[in-house]
Amino acid sequence: MTRVGILYPGHSAEDDYKTFASVLGGDVELPVVHTLMREDAHRVDALLDVGSEGVLAEGARELAALEVDSAVWACTSGSFVYGWEGAREQVRGVREAAGVAASSTSFAFVHALRQLRLSRVAVAATYPDDVARHFAEFLAAAGVTVLSTASHGIATAAEVGRLDPDDALDFAISNDHPRAEAVLVPDTALHSADLIEPMEALLGKTVLTANQVSVWEGLRLAGRGAARPGPGTLFRSGASVVRSAFDGG
Structure with a gap:
């Protein structure tokens, strides 16, 4: 175990x-x-x-x-x-x-991208815009190219935890970038275990979520x-x- x-x-x-x-x-x-x-x-x-x-x-x-x-x-x-x-x-x-x-x-997130040999990403963040930008800067420090950063603007983790799965799915797939190799969804307050496979199937590319x-x-x-x-x-x-x-x- x-x-x-x-x-x-x-x-x-x-x-x-x-x-x-x-x-x-x-x-x-x-x-x-x-x-x-x-x-x-x-x-x-x-x-x-x-x-x-x-x-x-x-x-x-x-x-x-x-x-x-x-x-x-x-x-x-x-x-x-x-x-x-x-x-x-x-x-x-x-x-x-x-x-x-x-x-x-x-x-x-950095280690997962290195494992998959991916370096160009789109970020679909539930956070407000200023917090989402900090994540993009962190990834840039690791040599990751952030092609786009989308913000859902949700103010609290509790609200993210209650986000409807269909809304979460739509938000992630709507904020892909055509040149991105992966879409990153960075919030452990988001229920994602049941969303990853549908996201990857719809996008045709890797999706990485926080949990x-x-x-x-x-x-x-x-x-x-x-x-x-x-x-x-x-x-x-x-x-x-x-x-x-x-x-x-």
Whole structure:
């Protein structure tokens, strides 16, 4: 049994991880520890607080007690708002507190793109525009070409968690770019496990969602990166060629 510990801020789409665990089979557990969210707001100052060192350390210590094999800070916006180096420091703190290999959703997106050898993307973000731009800047720092960035303008994670699946599907497929190799949907507050296959079928290209890459990253870090059935192209690709963002690049 492989246990990937998920650090998750507040409550919005944490049940998505139960869906992923079910699809991936009985050899994967995805225990969720909820971290403190003083204010549910897709606003930079609030997101910096959500991803602060003390908040994550407390959650990571809870994961350590659960004897997880890896840990993922499952909050895209609460990691990329720190910038590339700040997000790396954030992951180091989680790793030290949890005592296992760690990462965050923002770096999971980068690693997933490296695994798939994709570098041109369209971003369909549920966040307000200013927050979405921070994600585009984070990807650019990793050498990813962001061809377009669309914002849904949703102010809170709770609202995203209640987004109608058809609306989420329409938003993602409506904000593709003809030259993009993949469409990225960066919000762990969005239920996506059941949307990835329909999105990829409709678009004819790879779709990466926040909860999807978080689970994949945790399995990779736990040494369970073999190709497996799962939602989308990513899981079927395995994790054999990733150059880690924590190893100087």
